[in-house]
Amino acid sequence: xxxxxxxxxxxxxxxxxxxxxxxxxxxxxxxxxxxxxxxxxxxxxxxxxxxxxxxxxxxxxxxxxxxxxxxxxxxxxxxxxxxxxxxxxxxxxxxxxxxxxxxxxxxxx
Amino acid sequence: xxxxxxxxxxxxxxxxxxxxxxxxxxxxxxxxxxxxxxxxxxxxxxxxxxxxxxxxxxxxxxxxxxxxxxxxxxxxxxxxxxxxxxxxxxxxxxxxxxxxxxxxxxxxxxxxx
Numbered sequence: 001x002x003x004x005x006x007x008x009x010x011x012x013x014x015x016x017x018x019x020x021x022x023x024x025x026x027x028x029x030x031x032x033x034x035x036x037x038x039x040x041x042x043x044x045x046x047x048x049x050x051x052x053x054x055x056x057x058x059x060x061x062x063x064x065x066x067x068x069x070x071x072x073x074x075x076x077x078x079x080x081x082x083x084x085x086x087x088x089x090x091x092x093x094x095x096x097x098x099x100x101x102x103x104x105x106x107x108x109x
Numbered sequence: 110x111x112x113x114x115x116x117x118x119x120x121x122x123x124x125x126x127x128x129x130x131x132x133x134x135x136x137x138x139x140x141x142x143x144x145x146x147x148x149x150x151x152x153x154x155x156x157x158x159x160x161x162x163x164x165x166x167x168x169x170x171x172x173x174x175x176x177x178x179x180x181x182x183x184x185x186x187x188x189x190x191x192x193x194x195x196x197x198x199x200x201x202x203x204x205x206x207x208x209x210x211x212x213x214x215x216x217x218x219x220x221x222x
Contacts, residue, residue: 004151031208042199042213043152050208087151095207096167099151 002026004100006088011106012078020073020086020103028093034062034073035087037102043087046073075105083107112136115200115214122190122221130185130217132200140203141183142211143167143175145196152199158183159206190221 003025012018024032031050035043049055049064049071061074073086085102092098113134122128134141139160144152154167158177172194174186183202187194198217203209 033210042215044213045210048208048210089152091207096154096157097152097211099153101149101151 002092002098004088004090004098006086006100006103008101009104009106011108012075014078014080014107014109016078017074017076018078018105020075020088020105022071022073022088022100024069024071024088024090024098024100026090026092026098029066030091030093030095032062032064032071033089033091033097034060034071035089036084037087038084046086078107080107080109113200113202113212113214115198115217117217118215119218120220122187122219124191124221125189128187128190128219130187130198130200130219132183132185132214133181134183134200134202134212134214135181136202136204136212137180138202138204138212139180140206140209141177142201142203143173143183143185144199144201145169145194146199146216147196155185155198190219192221195219195221 005023034046037043047062054063059076087102088100089097116131142157143155156175158164161180200214201211203211
């Protein structure tokens with residue numbers, strides 16, 4: 001079967017750095033996406049990785065290791081507005097996204 | 110219209126009733142999707158359309174149907190609603206089918222009693 005695993009909840013302090021991990025087992029791999037979803041709102045795109053390595057975009061970076069079936073999202077200089085759920089999704093061999101349940105990130109002052 | 114819209118925002122529905130959730134995008138995207146989101150579960154794909162005139166089944170298609178008569182609109186119909194279809198429904202669109210960011214509508218919160 002297909003499976004995406006992420007921690008259910010994480011807590012971090014404003015101004016700090018947090019790493020959210022995602023491991024996956026899917027039928028085929030055509031890329032991995034990270035989305036942010038604030039409570040009661042729609043998901044919004046953060047990053048896309050298809051090759052191994054680190055993609056940096058401002059305060060957010062995403063890493064992929066295809067051989068390990070592993071990705072992480074790194075958030076630096078945390079702000080209160082970063083309190084949200086972070087969703088990991090893998091595009092499988094049918095070009096469909098398989099989604100993790102999301103990691104709820106709580107930022108404390 | 111800017112982006113992707115959904116209607117209604119929320120709805121309470123009696124079991125057995127028919128319901129159509131509307132989705133419209135103005136980005137001229139080829140691909141469109143319907144997901145449901147339930148607490149503790151990831152987004153699950155219900156149906157998708159890679160281009161106008163074509164549709165396909167996702168992970169959880171039973172009890173739902175879709176049509177794609179044109180590029181902009183992608184309605185989702187529940188023929189006879191059941192309580193297990195209580196969920197938040199998101200419509201999304203993307204420029205292409207592989208490696209493209211999906212843009213999401215604001216969602217429809219549906220309660221089936």
